[in-house]
Amino acid sequence: MSLLVAQDLGKRFSSGGRTVEALRDVSLSLAAGETLGLAGASGSGKSTLARILTRLVPADGGSVRFAGEDWLALSGADLRRRRARMQMVFQDVSGAFNPRATVADALDDPLRIHAVVPKGERPREIEALLDRVGVPAAYAGRAVRDLSGGQRQRVAIARAIATRPALIVLDEAVSALDVSVRERILHLLATLQEERGIAYLFVSHDLAVLRALSHRIAVMEAGRIVECGPAGRVIADPQSPAARALIRAVPRLLPQESKESPDGR
Amino acid sequence: MKLVGDMLRRPEGATGLAILVLLALLALLAPVLFPGDPLKIAGRALTAPFTDPAFPLGTDRLGRDVLAGIVHGARTSLFVGLAAALAALAIGLSVGLAASFAGGIADEALMRVVDAFQIVPSFLLALAFVSVIGASVPVVVLAIALGAWADPARLTRAEVLSVRGRDYVAAARIAGMHPVEIVLREILPNVLPPVLALSAIIVATAILTEAALSFLGLGDPNVVTWGSMIAEGRNVLRSSPFLSIFPGLALVATVVGVYLLSEGLTNALAGEASVERKKSRRAGKYPPLPCRAEGGAGAGDNPPAEQGEEGMLCRTKNLSVTYRGQETPALTNLALAIHAGERLAIIGESGSGKSTLARALAGLLPEGAEVEGTVRWAAGAAPLPGRDLGFVLQDPSASLNPVLTIGEQVAEGARRHLGLSWPKARARALDMLERVRLPEPEKLLAAYPHQLSGGQRQRVAIAAALAARPGLVIADEPTSALDMVVQAEIVALLDELVRAAGMTLVFITHDIALAAGFADRVAIFKDGALVETGPAAAVLAAPRETYTKMLVASHRDLASPPLVGEIGA
Amino acid sequence: MTRALRLTARRAISSIPVLLIVVVMTFLLLETAAGDAVDAYLLSIGGGDAAIAGALRQAYGLDQSMAARLWLYLSALARLDLGWSVAFDRPVLGLIIERLPNTLLLMGSATALAFAFGSTLGILAGARPGSLRDRLLSTLSLVVYAIPGFWLGLVLAIVFAVQLRWLPTSGIETIASGRTGLSRAADIAAHLVLPVGTLALIYTALFLRVMRAGMAGIWRLDFVLFARAKGLSRARIVLRHVARNALLPLITMLGLQAAAMLGGSVVIESIFAIPGFGRLAQEAVSGRDAALLCGIIVVSAVLVILVNLLVDIVYAALDPRVGTAERGA
Numbered sequence A: 001m002s003l004l005v006a007q008d009l010g011k012r013f014s015s016g017g018r019t020v021e022a023l024r025d026v027s028l029s030l031a032a033g034e035t036l037g038l039a040g041a042s043g044s045g046k047s048t049l050a051r052i053l054t055r056l057v058p059a060d061g062g063s064v065r066f067a068g069e070d071w072l073a074l075s076g077a078d079l080r081r082r083r084a085r086m087q088m089v090f091q092d093v094s095g096a097f098n099p100r101a102t103v104a105d106a107l108d109d110p111l112r113i114h115a116v117v118p119k120g121e122r123p124r125e126i127e128a129l130l131d132r133v134g135v136p137a138a139y140a141g142r143a144v145r146d147l148s149g150g151q152r153q154r155v156a157i158a159r160a161i162a163t164r165p166a167l168i169v170l171d172e173a174v175s176a177l178d179v180s181v182r183e184r185i186l187h188l189l190a191t192l193q194e195e196r197g198i199a200y201l202f203v204s205h206d207l208a209v210l211r212a213l214s215h216r217i218a219v220m221e222a223g224r225i226v227e228c229g230p231a232g233r234v235i236a237d238p239q240s241p242a243a244r245a246l247i248r249a250v251p252r253l254l255p256q257e258s259k260e261s262p263d264g265r
Numbered sequence B: 001m002k003l004v005g006d007m008l009r010r011p012e013g014a015t016g017l018a019i020l021v022l023l024a025l026l027a028l029l030a031p032v033l034f035p036g037d038p039l040k041i042a043g044r045a046l047t048a049p050f051t052d053p054a055f056p057l058g059t060d061r062l063g064r065d066v067l068a069g070i071v072h073g074a075r076t077s078l079f080v081g082l083a084a085a086l087a088a089l090a091i092g093l094s095v096g097l098a099a100s101f102a103g104g105i106a107d108e109a110l111m112r113v114v115d116a117f118q119i120v121p122s123f124l125l126a127l128a129f130v131s132v133i134g135a136s137v138p139v140v141v142l143a144i145a146l147g148a149w150a151d152p153a154r155l156t157r158a159e160v161l162s163v164r165g166r167d168y169v170a171a172a173r174i175a176g177m178h179p180v181e182i183v184l185r186e187i188l189p190n191v192l193p194p195v196l197a198l199s200a201i202i203v204a205t206a207i208l209t210e211a212a213l214s215f216l217g218l219g220d221p222n223v224v225t226w227g228s229m230i231a232e233g234r235n236v237l238r239s240s241p242f243l244s245i246f247p248g249l250a251l252v253a254t255v256v257g258v259y260l261l262s263e264g265l266t267n268a269l270a271g272e273a274s275v276e277r278k279k280s281r282r283a284g285k286y287p288p289l290p291c292r293a294e295g296g297a298g299a300g301d302n303p304p305a306e307q308g309e310e311g312m313l314c315r316t317k318n319l320s321v322t323y324r325g326q327e328t329p330a331l332t333n334l335a336l337a338i339h340a341g342e343r344l345a346i347i348g349e350s351g352s353g354k355s356t357l358a359r360a361l362a363g364l365l366p367e368g369a370e371v372e373g374t375v376r377w378a379a380g381a382a383p384l385p386g387r388d389l390g391f392v393l394q395d396p397s398a399s400l401n402p403v404l405t406i407g408e409q410v411a412e413g414a415r416r417h418l419g420l421s422w423p424k425a426r427a428r429a430l431d432m433l434e435r436v437r438l439p440e441p442e443k444l445l446a447a448y449p450h451q452l453s454g455g456q457r458q459r460v461a462i463a464a465a466l467a468a469r470p471g472l473v474i475a476d477e478p479t480s481a482l483d484m485v486v487q488a489e490i491v492a493l494l495d496e497l498v499r500a501a502g503m504t505l506v507f508i509t510h511d512i513a514l515a516a517g518f519a520d521r522v523a524i525f526k527d528g529a530l531v532e533t534g535p536a537a538a539v540l541a542a543p544r545e546t547y548t549k550m551l552v553a554s555h556r557d558l559a560s561p562p563l564v565g566e567i568g569a
Numbered sequence C: 001m002t003r004a005l006r007l008t009a010r011r012a013i014s015s016i017p018v019l020l021i022v023v024v025m026t027f028l029l030l031e032t033a034a035g036d037a038v039d040a041y042l043l044s045i046g047g048g049d050a051a052i053a054g055a056l057r058q059a060y061g062l063d064q065s066m067a068a069r070l071w072l073y074l075s076a077l078a079r080l081d082l083g084w085s086v087a088f089d090r091p092v093l094g095l096i097i098e099r100l101p102n103t104l105l106l107m108g109s110a111t112a113l114a115f116a117f118g119s120t121l122g123i124l125a126g127a128r129p130g131s132l133r134d135r136l137l138s139t140l141s142l143v144v145y146a147i148p149g150f151w152l153g154l155v156l157a158i159v160f161a162v163q164l165r166w167l168p169t170s171g172i173e174t175i176a177s178g179r180t181g182l183s184r185a186a187d188i189a190a191h192l193v194l195p196v197g198t199l200a201l202i203y204t205a206l207f208l209r210v211m212r213a214g215m216a217g218i219w220r221l222d223f224v225l226f227a228r229a230k231g232l233s234r235a236r237i238v239l240r241h242v243a244r245n246a247l248l249p250l251i252t253m254l255g256l257q258a259a260a261m262l263g264g265s266v267v268i269e270s271i272f273a274i275p276g277f278g279r280l281a282q283e284a285v286s287g288r289d290a291a292l293l294c295g296i297i298v299v300s301a302v303l304v305i306l307v308n309l310l311v312d313i314v315y316a317a318l319d320p321r322v323g324t325a326e327r328g329a
Helices: A046-053 A076-085 A103-113 A119-133 A137-141 A149-162 A179-196 A207-213 A231-236 A241-249 B002-008 B011-033 B066-102 B104-119 B122-133 B137-148 B150-164 B167-174 B179-215 B226-234 B242-281 B354-362 B406-418 B422-435 B441-445 B454-466 B484-501 B512-516 B536-541 B546-554 C002-032 C037-044 C050-060 C066-078 C092-126 C132-145 C149-163 C181-219 C222-229 C234-271 C277-286 C290-318
Strands: A002-015 A018-031 A035-040 A061-066 A086-089 A167-171 A199-204 A216-221 A224-230 B312-322 B331-339 B343-348 B370-377 B389-392 B472-476 B504-509 B521-526 B529-535
Touching (some): A002 A046, A018 A061, A035 A241, A046 A199, A103 A137, A103 A149, A119 A137, A149 A179, A207 A216, A207 A231, A216 A231, A224 A231, A224 A241, A241 B484, B011 B066, B066 B150, B066 B179, B104 B150, B104 C002, B104 C290, B122 B137, B122 C277, B137 B150, B150 B179, B167 B179, B179 B242, B179 C234, B242 C149, B312 B354, B331 B354, B331 B529, B343 B512, B354 B370, B354 B389, B354 B472, B389 B454, B406 B422, B406 B441, B472 B484, B521 B546, B529 B536, B529 B546, C002 C066, C002 C290, C092 C132, C092 C181, C092 C234, C149 C234, C181 C234
Parallel strands (some): A086 A167, B343 B504, B343 B521, B389 B472
Antiparallel strands (some): A002 A018, A002 A061, B312 B331
16 A cells, blocks of 8 residues: 555656756655655756656656556646645755745645635644744744744745645755754654654655665666665665765764775776 | 835935936926926027026027926926836736746747847837837837837746746645746746846836937927937037037936936845845855955964974964954854864854854955954965965855866966966876876866866866965865765865875865764864864764764764664565 | 857857748838838829829739738848838838948947947956945946937037037048048048947946946856965956956847947937938938838848847857857857
């Protein structure tokens, strides 16, 4: 009983007369309440995949079943309604909010559009959401751009959970944050998953961060998934050169006995 | 609106608005100040200006009051300018929006029409239009608008396409917002400001075009305009040049007012954008004046290192840096020593002052930064950037000049500091490119930055920074913009080069583990102050300060315990 | 250079539909004008009756549908037949070709001067944004750019030709002076000082502003900080790193301004009585010569396209990114 099954997804971009195959025959599945980590170097196609699954970018081929429906066939009002079930958190904390929006505006939109709660209760719901992600309720009236990066990302998470989704796509959601803030956001995401049974598709170039939340990890290279398996197994016993390179690249805090040469050339 | 307030707080915006308000008042009050038809004869012909109090600016050939004409002419100029700009804006916005949202063939076709209107000289178009249809104020307005709508159309389309690609529009789609609402609430409000700034320019162009048309006799013959007054004065240019000069001055004043207003608006917009940028990246402005970091003491006042400081390269004492316009210092009372030949990692999160320290050491602080305290260098004088000190920046795609060859950018420092000729400097550049292990270095000399990947660009930047054989390298987050595999390669390269040449390395990073990999000593920064310093292994294994402990605890590597349990896969 | 050539070829091909749109525009303008070519012709030969007019119309296909007339117009243009000028009683194309060199001389020298002065002063202003020199130059250029060309021309004429009598007020050369060779060139140069100076002054202000604004933006970029970190001389940073990049928007501006310059030639040439392209436009207006006016518009569109192709080639030579994905041209 998978929540999401993607099969043979393909995507090409053409720029300046050249065609780049961003995705080739990508298939993956995700169970309810599970985190699938999607690792890969820049240009490996992981963000394209995230944007296809969230229906921001059309796929050239392949199929996606989400919550029992043909997800890529949905359109118009049907799609907009179903979007409540799949949300997204972006990497760029400053770009993910309308420069004019206040915190309350940002959270009010999903509540209003999907009529999550009756109109009169929305302010209270916004307060509850802010409380849940650890942002003082007094911040509701502030412009999002006056908040710190960590707080903005908390508001982004609040916006994502507002519609009570089954799946949240986290596109490099903690990569731009300071380590101390990042750690707290990771904890918040883990707790939310436990409480609400939300599944995550967690995209990152940092395996150590992926490992924190992922049950399974898929490694991408040049538009393909080259390896996929339980997180512990992929990290302990990588099968593909791409995975091995990513593992080697993670800096270790204390010099390790079996330190390999980091020279990857 | 906040933008208007910002604009008025700037001198150019306020002056521009003041001029225009004054003109608008004159125009509105014209029938009261100078009742009657300004085209009617009022007195003796060709009264010289400043001679008759009844006609302060004199009269023309037919004895019409020049001042009355100018005040009444303001009505025409301002009305035509505003109306034509509004019409152009309305057409331009609609076409731009239509093109950007329709996309595909419709977009292509509309943009070709925009092209057509941009390559036809708009003055010729207006001229032809008015002469074919006949001169009247509405026709003149339409004729000017016809030549002016293409610019706002193009700008609107470009802005919509850019805004539409932003994450917040994606976020609105993810939220399930209706497309119409996305356009009205997310896109349009963010597209309009730059288009409005452009429309001020359109008003100015429209006023000038109207004047030129009436100067050529193609204005509405039933109203008085500045252009027709100038043309009228031209007939007696030799005897009474003032008849042409006064209305022209009014024209210049009006257009200056509009330009000032537009400049205020543009600057206010840019200011808004730069505030945003400052918040997200703390990117400062780097104006041209290099300023040294010795604080009050000049280089001569800095004696060489004292006894007991053998091997000391540099020592800061009570060093504080405050950027212009900021209240809290970016760096406070810093006391830090750098030893010759060591690899020192400066570790801190955003706002810790680590980059400020790097810039202060390199003498690269932005203009207007206030520096207190001292930096003492063992050599006596502060190191000369490039010659004694190599600096590597964070983002290699921004730190290389896009239009110069790699060879020139690596060679230029060597040429200046090693006194080499260009051919010798190029040979040195070739050697450096080999040392940073770039493939096909001969070819690279003639290549441009955009032809390289991010990791390769950073290798080029390192080669350029080290080309003049500096003894000290300061690397300011040199790997933060790269992905992790490349990051590991770049760190290994820097480490190797520094070791081989016995250089001192100051490595600025937010990543405590990255520093741990190769630094001899670490210095932890927080909120502009030094928290803790000591040998890397000791500090990281047994941190003394709470903040360091927290940083170490927050670090994640592959051995860190996951936050989620296993799920039976 | 193949990169630039390929790009230019692509641009040239893509301007064909644009030119077609311009032609349709002028056709519509012609259609709107009162009377057609036959009326104009009859007027020029001193009138004729309705029967002659009808016969002529049939002969020229002017009694056909609008689409057919458009086709006639297009095929005439394809044969480089721009129609018949009533006001001058000769073919439009010949008239334009006769007048064009004067305008090109005027525009070319004004642009060259303005480019040289504008970029130099722009570098002086942009070398230290915010300095006193920058503020003075910026303010001065704003005021100069606000001056309408025809009025500036008049004022300069009052001062230098009327009051000081240093320069001739009008014409392109002294009529029937019998001068040849260098003496004639000097005579033409003297006649061009005021019109070229007027245009050059205004465009210098514009180019100064574009150059200065470009430099002010580039000072903030990382590669300038990096250039400073390399310890380069100030002159090298200003010229090779900052100004070199700020030149690119200035080149773009040259292309964008081509149309505005041609439009501006109308007033300048009419003030200084220079028998050029712009004055021809004004004469077409006063002679109610719609065919001539439309011919002028079509030719000016072609000129602007050619100037832009030239600008594209220069730009491609200056910016290595052109033709790659980094800058969609």
